[in-house]
Amino acid sequence: MRCVYCGSQRTVKNGKSNQRKQRYLCKECERIFVENPERRHYPDYLKKIAIRLHTDGVEIAVIARSLEVPYETVRSWIRAEGEKAIKKIEGRKKAFQSKTFKRAGLDEMWTYV
Ligand SMILES: [Zn+2]
Numbered sequence: 253m254r255c256v257y258c259g260s261q262r263t264v265k266n267g268k269s270n271q272r273k274q275r276y277l278c279k280e281c282e283r284i285f286v287e288n289p290e291r292r293h294y295p296d297y298l299k300k301i302a303i304r305l306h307t308d309g310v311e312i313a314v315i316a317r318s319l320e321v322p323y324e325t326v327r328s329w330i331r332a333e334g335e336k337a338i339k340k341i342e343g344r345k346k347a348f349q350s351k352t353f354k355r356a357g358l359d360e361m362w363t364y365v
Pocket residue numbers: 255256257258259260278279280281282283
């Protein structure tokens with residue numbers, strides 16, 4: 253069982269929760285969590301901080317631990333943000349290419365004159 257906070261595999265069973273779910277203890281960050289945690293909604297600022305930290309080179313595991321957000325959640329935020337950034341770059345590339353193409357066409361016209 254992977255720790256929901258830091259992503260570590262060093263977890264051990266730790267009794268049952270009130271809802272009779274298996275509880276685990278992470279030996280890495282010493283947090284207790286249950287299997288299949290309910291999806292929680294996190295405020296936008298946490299997401300922004302996580303992405304900012306990741307851009308600065310902070311590891312996902314460290315971000316998850318310091319913001320107390322599950323590892324998988326942080327990873328999904330960063331993945332979504334990465335895809336957005338790629339789309340932005342692709343869009344810019346296309347705009348640039350069409351501009352240079354137009355200019356090239358214009359130059360060609362001049363050589364014929
Ligand atoms: Zn952990």
